Amino acid sequence: MTNKITFIGAGNMATAIIGGLIDSGAAPTDLTATAPSSSELAPVKERLGINIHTDNNVAVSHADVVVLAVKPQIMRVVCEELRETIQQQRPLVISIAAGLDAATIDQWLGGNNALVRCMPNTPSLVGYGASGLFANSAVSDTQRDIATQLMNAVGIVEWVEEESLLDAVTAVSGSAPAYFFLMFEAMEEAAVTLGLPAETARRLAIQTALGAATMAQKSDKDPATLKQNVMSPGGTTERAIHHLEEAQLRTTIADAMEACAKRAQEMARELSSH
Structure with a gap:
């Protein structure tokens, strides 16, 4: 994977995916993670060798893929702050936040975005995850492949063609x-x-x-x-x-x-x- 990927959020799931990508051959220089404070990011930088940033917009400004890895409760604020940059850059957006549907996130980001919703599970933290994915109509086949590669780094991937089926994915995995x-x-x-x-x-x-x-x-x-x-x-x-x-x-x-x-x-x- 040679795409520039920015992770908004540097929690356990984000760092697990980043580690899996690096183990799969991704260059740490192609990966960026953000968080509100440098002290939160320092251990991530030291352990994984990736780029870090406290400014989400700067981190997204050259990204091909943006992974939204923040808590659902703050997603709206994060998305609205990113709206202008996302609209200019037009990256593939992947949300790993539970409970927020694609249309809502897309609206918060300004609309007409290629957006994938992902329902991962905690065994992803040890490389044995099972993730359900849904793509909105703006996602291309190439972008679906990118999302598959990204989540394959921490386990298996299953796509669903109806977003409502992610509720069943939540129940089964x-x-x-x-x-x-x-x-x-x-x-x-x-x-x-x-x-x-x-x-x-x-x-x-x-x-x-x-x-x-x-x-x-x-x-x-x-x-x-x-x-x-x-x-x-x-x-x-x-x-x-x-x-x-x-x-x-x-x-x-x-x-x-x-x-x-x-x-x-x-x-x-x-x-x-x-």
Whole structure:
């Protein structure tokens, strides 16, 4: 990737993407990050060797790609301050802020911008992210490829053709790391009750999840078949799975994901109205 990329914001997600880009071959001199204070940016400069700036407009003035990596609550102020420069420069704009729809961000930036919304997740911080992307009608095929390369630096990318589907992405991957962390908690607590030390239970649960995910990723079989392959008739796994099914685990998960998606829709309405 030889494009000049400016990150507005230098938080954990922005620096994770920057690090992934550098590991993928991007030149640090092509990358810029901004923040309100030089002291906040100094560790980023030292660790990654990229350009830094406290003036967003100056940082954007020569950018091919602008990544909006600030909190949703301050996005409007940031966008309106950048409006004139964005209108002059016409970069590809990528927003990784949750809850703000493309039309609202585009309006704050002056309109008619090539804009991609990205819903990443926290495993992006360790290079195992899963990001859902949506492009507005002004985004070219080349710009879609750029956005794909950018987020591929920290994991996998899946495009959706309707922006509303990003709410489903939030439910299935954006918020989902917490679902698995809850599962680890519950398994550890149950294992301790069964007599295992907490640390032993935690390591076993996490490693098993990693192994199961790797098997699912590398196999050509669907999860239902993989599950069945572990279940011997009348055995321990079958007993556990039957108990989970009887306890309506599928319904619980479906209800939780629906609640997550509905909250994403509510947040979008709340943020866009401010």
